[in-house]
Amino acid sequence: MKRPKYKQIIEYIKEKIGNGEWPIGSKIPSQRTLAREFNVNRSTVITALEELAADGLIEGRMGKGTVVVSNTWTLLANRSSPDWGKYVDAGFQQPSRKTVQEINQSESNPDLIQLSKGELSKDMFPLSVMKEMMGKVAHNLEAFGYEEPKGYLPLREALSRYLRTLGIQASPASILIVSGALQALQLISMGLLQSGSTVFLDRPSYLYSLHVFQSAGMKLSGLPMDEAGLLPQTIGTVPRGRAILYTNPCFQNPTGVLMSQKRREEVLRLSEKEQLPIIEDDIYRELWIDQAPPPPIKSIDQNGHVLYIGSFSKTLSPGLRIGWIVGPEPVIERLSDIKMQTDYGSSSLSQRVAAEWLTTGHYQKHLENVRDQLKKRRDFVLEVLAEHLKGLASWNVPKGGFFIWLNILPPLSMKSLYAKALAEGILLNSGSIYAQENGNFIRLSYAFASSGDLKKGIYQLSLIIKTLATESGKK
Incomplete structure (x- = not known):
């Protein structure tokens, strides 16, 4: 008989803690991340986390998320682990911003529509x-x-x-x-x-x-x-x-x-x-x-x-x-x-x-093909933007590269836009991670996603912008 999903999550986390991959002080993945990995809703994840918390293995901490506070009981009686959190915090290399870390992790998720990825499509790989x-x-x-x-x-x-x-x-x-x-x-x-x-x-x-x-x-x-x-x-x-x-x-x-x-x-x-x-x-x-x-x-x-x-x-x-x-x-x-x-x-x-x-000489031949494909992709995306985002955003027409710099016109929270898009399976790069402080900007890539995903993603983005703009106007 197949184990319930929440039990699978519990066993997964216990195994991570038990074998030392998640030592005491480690922050475990967010509820949203676990829900996505196990293909369940967040209530299932919450049930699993509540049971682990009752066992004394994890604990929710203000401003830190959910962290490991104890080893599994068999390990607890025999050994202790160093506080790796102190070592991690002491390293001179500063961590990436949380949003950037999340984007980096999400870029490997094949189930997401990648409107952010700065990479050539696999279709262009020679x-x-x-x-x-x-x-x-x-x-x-x-x-x-x-x-x-x-x-x-x-x-x-x-x-x-x-x-x-x-x-x-x-x-x-x-x-x-x-x-x-x-x-x-x-x-x-x-x-x-x-x-x-x-x-x-x-x-x-x-x-x-x-x-x-x-x-x-x-x-x-x-x-x-x-x-x-x-x-x-x-x-x-x-x-x-x-x-x-x-x-x-x-x-x-x-x-x-x-x-x-x-x-x-x-x-x-x-x-x-x-x-x-x-x-x-x-x-x-x-x-x-x-x-x-x-x-x-x-x-x-x-x-x-x-x-x-x-x-x-x-x-x-x-x-x-x-x-x-x-x-x-x-x-x-x-x-x-x-x-x-x-x-x-x-x-x-x-x-x-x-x-x-x-x-x-194959490199130059390859570049010619890449330029041809990028032109088709850019022109296609410009048509889709004109169809779905006219009046909702303004944008430049790039002469090359991967990106279109979108300026979202309605005043709305870019954090909310990013989170809602991700929840609906679309990955965006907000202008804030590039220190764009004025206006609401998105870096949109036309190089990686398929034409179908580009069209679907931009259409869904237009719906999200309209929804958030309406909600913002009611406040």
Whole structure:
């Protein structure tokens, strides 16, 4: 006979506590999360939690949720566990915001309509070519171990040739292979900046949803943007000190803004004047739709002023975990040393596969297909938005990238919008996680979900907005 669902939940939690995965002081998943995992309503979860609380294993605490307060009785009599909560709280890396953590976890839930995910649809994954590239690597494979500190030389040589097509002159010695753009930022925070430094950046910005620089004791200082990108005149108004400027000039995350050529020149000129180094995060560059974007800021940098970051995660596959930093050789030497201390190099196998993509010409062919698909998706979503959200929201028309920046027009609670959408199976990214304080914004991705899910999700979103707007008007 099948056990009742609430009993399954009880046994699951007891097992987690009993084997030490959830030691004393651990916060257990929320009622909503458990209900979703076990496919039950919240009343079933509450019944299970009440029984566990009666047994003295868990306890609800104000402001902390439900936490483990005791081991199972057989373990309780024989051993005690350290208070891991104190160790967790003492770690220098700041946790992601709760909303960001929930989004990260929910992005792996196949039952949700993913209107937030910054990733290419599996339909665009070049499976057959990837198998071919991996087959070539496997056929020519010899014994391999750790790579040299800067990464697999044939990959850096291939990247050097590729970067020349973007106007960037970079020898293999000035390129460091990293495990994605995020690691590049982590290495910079560890190796080039001291505690108390300031990171100037576009506002809103994806960087606000991370705690890479804040955990290293640095503060973020947002600079305003317009339709042409970061406003350069604001650079001269910021207080000086040890600082760096982070910008995402191509199809900026989350707004989708494309920085103009003139603006890029102004940003570099004023940054050089203020002796403010630049981190140019250009991971969306190749995802242009209407026409190729202006050359990178790095391409007009003649003084080693710009650190340039690229990646295959958005254009090819995040699973490869391959990105790169381009910069002055002394900087690359410093960052490569820190990378060796951190992980002793990115995957040798992934680096070989990445090199194969670049050297065979398949990468450029793949990009052409991706751009074609993104154009169809963007145009489709714009039609759906016009059909269902006209009068409820305003939006930009992105020239590339993954995102449309939606401004919800009725005054309503974005927390309520996010929660109600999630309860109805739709995952959104609210503008608040990117430090967008004015207005009610949503970052909507047209890159991942199917056309059916995009249409259904946007339609349901329109109904939710209408409902919340009506409720708000009655208050």
